[in-house]
Amino acid sequence: MKAGRGWQASLRPSRSAACPCRFAAAAPMHHDQLLRASTDVAMALELVELATSWDEIDYSAEALIPPADWPAFVSEHAWCNSELAERLFAVAVDMARRGAAVAAFQGARTT
Numbered sequence: 001m002k003a004g005r006g007w008q009a010s011l012r013p014s015r016s017a018a019c020p021c022r023f024a025a026a027a028p029m030h031h032d033q034l035l036r037a038s039t040d041v042a043m044a045l046e047l048v049e050l051a052t053s054w055d056e057i058d059y060s061a062e063a064l065i066p067p068a069d070w071p072a073f074v075s076e077h078a079w080c081n082s083e084l085a086e087r088l089f090a091v092a093v094d095m096a097r098r099g100a101a102v103a104a105f106q107g108a109r110t111t
Helices: 020-025 028-036 041-053 068-077 080-108
Strands: none
Touching: 020 068, 028 041, 028 068, 041 080, 068 080
């Protein structure tokens, strides 16, 4: 992962080992970090940073769950406050989509 990004290993126990969802198998560390985003302000901030930089940084070498899959991720998990989780991820997805739209617009202007 790029320096300065919070999607790093933590000392917290992994929840992905007990979760049967497809995201836990594909990106276990990121899965656990996304699960913490609704209760951990630092993880929520990392989610927003990831969403805003998704189209600017090449994350292809990282085991990450892409913003397009975040709505499904939210729906497949139980949350302490499901309304808060849905709002948080909806805003992050919207930010990622807007970033993609801006990048596409800027690319069209230069061609």
